[in-house]
Amino acid sequence: MASSVVDKNREFEPAAPDLVSGLEAGVGSAVDKISDTIIRGIRSGAFVPGQHLLEPDLTRRLGISRGSLREALKHLSAAGIVTLNRFRGACIAALDRKSILDLLETLEPLARLAARLAAEHCDTQEKRDSLTAATIAIEEASRSRNRADYLEQRRYFYSTLVEIGGNRELERAMPLSRTDLFRAQVETLQNEKQRQRHASGYGRIATAVLDRNPVAADRAVKRHFDGTRRTMEELAPDSFPTLPS
Amino acid sequence: MASSVVDKNREFEPAAPDLVSGLEAGVGSAVDKISDTIIRGIRSGAFVPGQHLLEPDLTRRLGISRGSLREALKHLSAAGIVTLNRFRGACIAALDRKSILDLLETLEPLARLAARLAAEHCDTQEKRDSLTAATIAIEEASRSRNRADYLEQRRYFYSTLVEIGGNRELERAMPLSRTDLFRAQVETLQNEKQRQRHASGYGRIATAVLDRNPVAADRAVKRHFDGTRRTMEELAPDSFPTLPS
DNA sequence: AGGTCAATATCGTTGGACGATTTCGTGTGT
């Protein structure tokens, strides 16, 4: 068994308390809360890529009805976070090596566009402050070694970049949730040097954007992705699940 | 009232028969069929952007239960085809001018990537045949003046391009359904010259891909998008809904 | 005319029900 990430028979601890955290906060609909809970669970490690999801189990654990859960799963399936197999239930999506490289290839032009737009539109103090705050937060989370924090701040950094750029369609098209999945899989496999290489990229991107230099921002993102691809090449080939379909 | 596209109070003809066409074909789940039906309805003009969707009305018309409809709407909402307003129902999304420009800006780098990848991977006769067939089909549909056909073939052309490229993540990230929406809105507003300019772009892209020239393919897509943007500038400013939110 | 409040329409969520399909254990034959 070469797969070190996928474990389809993994069982929960009975009544994991951190799974339902955040379910009460906010006024959004229940299915949105479920989606958020599952995404957070992936970032925190409570859900493992490849893990099988059983409807009756989740309804009991999250305290919601089956219809709402099914709506949430449909939503997550559209985002590529879970895969739905007819009559065989859902499972957290697992990305093999090719899927990850494809994802990076797809995300890169979007991230470069986001950086260019942000650099062009970073003209108010409020925008500059928000980007500075996001950059500080991700560097802080990187030092703290808290994986869930780091992944959340990473996503927040991208969201801030897109928001500054002002292109709403980009926000929709960027596969950030799918990248969460990818990060959750590889984060534990990286060594310290690779981790630092990755974390330092965000600072460089932010600097270029704050300089209002679109060309430099574009180049900083490209360099960031080149580094990520290099990390992928350095990882052991058997670190990934083989054909999860 | 400047909006010539949105009509929130539009009513159906009683028992429109073409709405349920395709519901019986295939073995996919019911919610997928509902999604397809609605997307097809947008392409054909049976659903108008901005149109309000009422659950009890649709369940009666499509002959499915409310739960299944809600799952389908959730799916379509994630794809950006319908917008869900809490306690105020769903409506077909309507794109204002900025949203369309944002969409083009986002789609362009993805389409250029798709063309580059297709040009690099168009190495088997099967792939070449499928692209040739898709190109012939879209040119045929363009001549036939059948809007629904043209929009379907346009989407099929992009899907073929992505499939040849072999990047599955790109397929997921490309906002093709959202582009259907955009096309459905502007197709009726274009004049003949603009329509031909747009249709001819696909042939140029296909030629470059079949030549296995990634640089030329990238350039052909860029030129195609430049033309689309030019068409947008030539359209009357009041042709778009104002802030559908 | 303008504001206030109740009636209505619609949505959000839940629970249960039934058929369809997969999975897995059991029994049988060789």
Add this chain to the structure above:
DNA sequence: ACACACGAAATCGTCCAACGATATTGACCT
């Protein structure tokens, strides 16, 4: 002992009925 067919259990897909929550509408009052 092993392979295969069969049946029971588990799970999913769909539907139906119901209740509370919220927005819209229109009547009523000032």
